[in-house]
């Protein structure tokens with residue numbers, strides 16, 4: 001019996017997380033896993049309301065960080081812990097690493113504070129595997145523009161904000177190579193899926 005796993009997808013806006021997430025879940029299901037797919041911020045009734053506000057409304061960095069954790073608390077309580085407890089795999093589009101990268105490195109919230117909130121909320125429930133879709137800020141921006149997507153508040157941040165977010169993700173990955181798998185997001189979607197198939201075979205051997 002393969003142990004169920006909590007898997008998170010991370011990376012800057014436009015890195016390719018959503019392009020592969022449902023497919024990844026389907027591949028796991030095809031191997032017999034029960035899978036819950038979810039996202040942050042969001043994933044619950046309150047979380048989705050807060051997500052809309054976070055992406056749309058101007059607010060202080062402190063409010064952003066606290067709302068992210070409020071949303072995470074609901075999400076852990078209502079979705080992540082119950083799903084893992086009943087034997088589902090959980091695939092989550094962004095989790096606490098995004099708070100370190102965006103609110104921490106991007107906006108200057110202290111790592112100590114994020115550590116404290118993360119430990120308080122989910123020291124018992126950490127991702128087993130984190131896929132970091134790594135791509136240059138230029139490539140990600142070009143992809144989002146060609147998609148015709150209007151930028152949300154994080155995407156429209158100015159200056160080197162997104163570069164700091166990318167660098168923070170790479171530093172997180174370097175600090176925990178056991179948990180992180182870096183996916184070269186500049187490769188074609190087909191190439192990326194080949195890599196993901198290898199990973200799925202490793203995580204869920206038949």
Ligand SMILES: Nc1ncnc2c1ncn2[C@@H]1O[C@H](COP(=O)(O)OP(=O)(O)OP(=O)(O)O)[C@@H](O)[C@H]1O
Nearest residue numbers: 012013014015016017018019143147185187188189
């Ligand atoms: N490897 C790739 N090659 C070419 N285009 C890609 C690749 N991966 C994703 N794209 C395109 O880039 C755009 C952004 O991808 P996607 O929505 O998956 O990113 P994301 O990481 O989920 O972004 P966000 O954080 O903003 O939700 C989409 O138009 C997608 O089709």
Ligand SMILES: [Mg+2]
Nearest residue numbers: 017018019093
């Ligand atoms: Mg996405």
